[in-house]
Amino acid sequence: MNKDGINGIHMLGRLDEKRSGQLFCSRALRKELSDVKENREMSKYSKIVYYITGGYPLAIALLAGLLRFKEKPGQWEAVLQQLRHIPGMEEAQGVEGNKITESVLSKGGHIEWQMSPITKAKLSIRTTTIERVFLASFEDIPNDLKSCFLYLAAIPKNTTIYADEVVRIWMAEGFIKRQQGKTLEELGHTYLKELVLRCLVHIDKMNNVGIIEKVIVHRSLYGFLHSETREAGFMDVHGMNEVFVPPSVRRLSFTSFKGGHTTFTNKFCKLHFIICWVQEKDPSNDGQGVNQKHQQSGMISSFFVCPSSFV
Numbered sequence: 545m546n547k548d549g550i551n552g553i554h555m556l557g558r559l560d561e562k563r564s565g566q567l568f569c570s571r572a573l574r575k576e577l578s579d580v581k582e583n584r585e586m587s588k589y590s591k592i593v594y595y596i597t598g599g600y601p602l603a604i605a606l607l608a609g610l611l612r613f614k615e616k617p618g619q620w621e622a623v624l625q626q627l628r629h630i631p632g633m634e635e636a637q638g639v640e641g642n643k644i645t646e647s648v649l650s651k652g653g654h655i656e657w658q659m660s661p662i663t664k665a666k667l668s669i670r671t672t673t674i675e676r677v678f679l680a681s682f683e684d685i686p687n688d689l690k691s692c693f694l695y696l697a698a699i700p701k702n703t704t705i706y707a708d709e710v711v712r713i714w715m716a717e718g719f720i721k722r723q724q725g726k727t728l729e730e731l732g733h734t735y736l737k738e739l740v741l742r743c744l745v746h747i748d749k750m751n752n753v754g755i756i757e758k759v760i761v762h763r764s765l766y767g768f769l770h771s772e773t774r775e776a777g778f779m780d781v782h783g784m785n786e787v788f789v790p791p792s793v794r795r796l797s798f799t800s801f802k803g804g805h806t807t808f809t810n811k812f813c814k815l816h817f818i819i820c821w822v823q824e825k826d827p828s829n830d831g832q833g834v835n836q837k838h839q840q841s842g843m844i845s846s847f848f849v850c851p852s853s854f855v
Contacts, residue, residue, distance in 0.1 A: 558599035565590025567601060571608035571743060592624050596677070602764055603677045609743035610681040627680060678768050681742060691719045692735050693744055697773045697781050698797035698819050701766050704748040704758045707736055717817065779817075797821075 559567065569586050597603035607627075611620050660683070685693065692714050699705050711732030714720050720731050736756060739745040744765070749758040761769065773779045779795035789796060791810045795817040 559601060559604070560599065561591065561594040564594040564597065564599050564604055567604050568593045568608050571605050572611050574612075589620065589624070592628070596624065596627050596673070598673045600674055602762060603674045605743040606674070606677045606681045609741060610677075610684055612741055613684070623680075627676065674764065675768060678765060681744065682768075682772065685738075685742065685744075688719055688721055689735055689738060691717070691778070692732075693739055694769070694773050694776065694778045695719070695795075696745065696761050697766070697769045697779055698795070698799075699761065700799040700821050701763050702760075703821070704760045707733065707756045707759055710736060710759065 565587065568590055573586075593604060593607060597607060611623060614620055614623055682690070682693070695713065695717070696710070711729055714732050714735065715728045720728050720735065722728065723731060726734075733756070736745065736759065740747055740756065740759070745759050745761055747756055747758075748760045749756075751757055770781055773781065777792075777794070779797060780789060780793045781797045781799060782789075783800050784798070789810065789812070791812055792814055793812060794814050796812075796815060796819070798820045800821065
């Protein structure tokens with residue numbers, strides 16, 4: 545908090561082309577451009593990124609996170625080409641944007657990265673720039689990492705969670721593939737770091753030696769995240785506890801468990817994970833409501849992983 549009682553969160557609007565390029569380069573390359581040749585090379589991508597993302601900071605960060613894991617220039621240009629040709633994207637870019645991306649990308653050779661037909665179909669029905677870029681980024685991550693990311697839908701919006709807790713649950717769920725010479729916990733933190741580098745998860749706190757301690761999901765990604773969990777049948781997420789829960793549910797999260805208890809009439813034969821989040825009362829708040837900072841730190845969770853028979 546600063547001296548005026550305002551926290552350090554700044555609501556960003558759309559960026560112009562120059563600032564879009566600066567944000568993209570800092571996220572994609574993790575450094576500021578200093579070399580003249582490199583600056584000239586990246587400037588062409590900055591133009592394309594601006595017209596694909598519309599200057600939205602979150603979309604720029606997600607696209608940069610995706611391209612961090614692709615080879616430059618071949619796969620970079622292929623990814624941008626694929627995104628540019630998504631139905632509806634051309635209208636968002638405008639005529640000038642189409643001319644720029646066409647002139648830059650047409651100079652490349654064969655496509656070195658290709659979206660699957662299923663991904664193309666999903667992208668074609670997305671209505672916003674952020675939705676399309678998010679889905680392209682999500683579909684690009686490995687399947688085991690997708691399960692890890694989808695689990696984060698269980699966390700309430702604006703709530704931080706300890707990295708160690710996330711990793712332990714991933715381990716309990718069997719999401720982490722064993723590798724010789726590394727513990728599951730080490731691999732779990734590697735998974736989490738990749739999600740951070742892809743800008744799908746944000747760091748809330750690091751220790752003195754650069755180890756991630758707390759993470760948070762950007763509030764604007766929760767709608768997409770919940771949509772993917774429902775579509776995949778991965779988890780049911782509810783904002784209250786007095787709701788109908790289908791018997792086929794596998795994972796269940798109550799992000800606002802206000803009652804002391806809840807009653808289920810169904811037998812959940814497939815349920816093996818349930819988590820409840822309870823708002824912790826802050827005695828120093830004097831009935832003035834819960835602000836965002838308290839909401840972040842005042843959520844406590846109770847969860848368990850159980851066998852495949854739950855009554």
